Amino acid sequence: VAAAPAGNRGEGTLVARSRRTTLLDVAKQAGVSRTTASYILNDRTEQMRISEETAARVRAVMDELEYRPNRNAQNLRRAQTKTIGVISDFVASGAFSSQLLRGANTAARRHDHLLMIGETLGDPALETLLVEELLDRQVDGIIYLTVSASTVHLPDRLRDRPTVLLNCVDPNLDVPAILPDDEAGGRAAAEHLLGAGLRRDVWVVGDAGDDSAPAGQNRIRGIRQAFRDADADLAGIIECSWDVQPARAALATWLDARHVPSALICLNDRVSLGVYQALAARGLAIPRDVSVISFDGSDLASWLDPQVSSLALPLTAMGDMAVEVLLNADHHAVGPLMLPLLLQRGGSVIGEDS
């Protein structure tokens, strides 16, 4: 017995787990043919006119034996894996991508799929590698997700595979893409202020960004539209990058040089935090002295005091839709699909009851 081990693991590095029960085992145990068992396993009893009782019997045996089909065998045979690949630049960038993932995950579950993720960390070489890897594994489709830059260049290998862009677009719009409707969001934000009677001396905080990240431009365009439609005037833009410290600093110097505005539209929630800090340092109260409205609808929005009203990105819905589009192969419906931002009310706009 002591000498046995060397012999019985002749199968290279193969794990010696006790052989799993196979479909043949089930068939034998139930006294039917492997063929029949297979049909029952795949719920194709009707086509083959298999009686309900034998089907039931076989299923009982499957339960009893705790039979589980070998996914790898199925995969090999069917050349598909009930798996969706996700290529993402930064999975770890906060709740942002996480929520997209959650949406995708639950939708995938609905269709009996699982997600396989690869994080590229913005490295093109790593991206190529991960795409290959995913394709090798015969994923049924790929979701290309990005958090930072919104305009991307889709890897060639994906051109002829089922692919959906999530939170980004490709210059040649020949692939379905799921995006937030920032322009409509901008309109909604502005209309919310206008509805509260804030028609003048309203400023945007944050810069428009460049073409590769058009969210800012779109939001601002929507804001301008709404003001124009209401015959009101957007006072201007206080330029700063979209983060806490820059916003804090920019608003502080701006307040030194100017006056107290009636309302501020912050291009994201982090900017809002900076704005809150700068206003607090001046002893200005929100919303009594200044109203604030924001974008993103992240946790941070609800942490501010008072909570900032924010147009929430439909992240989970976007992730969800990405999977649906991918699996329903509505590849005819190419081009961007825009989901609306939803106003998440806080108490940062005058007249609001939080």
Place this chain on the structure above:
Amino acid sequence: VAAAPAGNRGEGTLVARSRRTTLLDVAKQAGVSRTTASYILNDRTEQMRISEETAARVRAVMDELEYRPNRNAQNLRRAQTKTIGVISDFVASGAFSSQLLRGANTAARRHDHLLMIGETLGDPALETLLVEELLDRQVDGIIYLTVSASTVHLPDRLRDRPTVLLNCVDPNLDVPAILPDDEAGGRAAAEHLLGAGLRRDVWVVGDAGDDSAPAGQNRIRGIRQAFRDADADLAGIIECSWDVQPARAALATWLDARHVPSALICLNDRVSLGVYQALAARGLAIPRDVSVISFDGSDLASWLDPQVSSLALPLTAMGDMAVEVLLNADHHAVGPLMLPLLLQRGGSVIGEDS
């Protein structure tokens, strides 16, 4: 020819993608046997005494034909998949789990593995289902990750599979677990204050939590130890749950009833934000009037003004280590493995230069 289609897609729903090049194609093209090609593919040329030149030739053909091995076939044959399953309760809960995932992901890459993730949303039924699903797919191991409760009951199906617990432990400590060393972190936090001469009137903000989430207890224990060792006294604990509003409210009422403390130890960064808000409302300056130190080292810590000094959880390192332990099958090294928290300096403690 017009009648052909009905016949040639007899293979059910099988996708009709032009047949990929197979290992046999490569072998033929290179004028060697399939066997040889296989050995070369798997870098086992030495064992089989295959000449360098034929190996090179075959590899050249592989490149030329853009040959990629069929992972499903390999998987079936080898009964392993170079894939790691991740079971997580809430992937979408902020940067927290995301960073764990990032660490795991890069480590997996190092070993040529990919991650497959299942989010249970805290639902036991869904958890069971996902575990089955992952096991069906023959993942080489599973990382069981949790964000909320730290003490979990590992699904039975995982007992006899390679498994690593990430950020949690199982009551029967028979499975490797990766955890942050909160007690040492607590000591470090306290020592940082003590080193700044803050020896009295130091309060903890946040409650200890229950046994299922021992982070609070551990941090507090560490804090007490350090104070005891320094012959100083921890003044007490201001109880509140670990979130912004509760902390803000608790500290506000506490300040009403008491006095201005010399320093506050916040049990996480969200509590710090609440504390900052309450102090600001009283016109108290940080760190001039009150010093603050915190735990987690999240983005939020760097957003505060001044940045709060925080003991950062080693999240990516934890994710990384989880994969390493899993793949190196150091399953002998069972029981918890604790990684240290690192002080991330802000400017919230008196005498610190931010």
Place this chain on the structure above:
DNA sequence: CTGTTAGCGCCTTCAG
């Protein structure tokens, strides 16, 4: 180094 043979577990004709 080659060729053969065998099989991983499953799915799908096709002829009973």
Place this chain on the structure above:
DNA sequence: CTGAAGGCGCTAACAG
């Protein structure tokens, strides 16, 4: 409903 047969693409043992 059955049984036989073929094959997905790759790996491995074995006898040349």
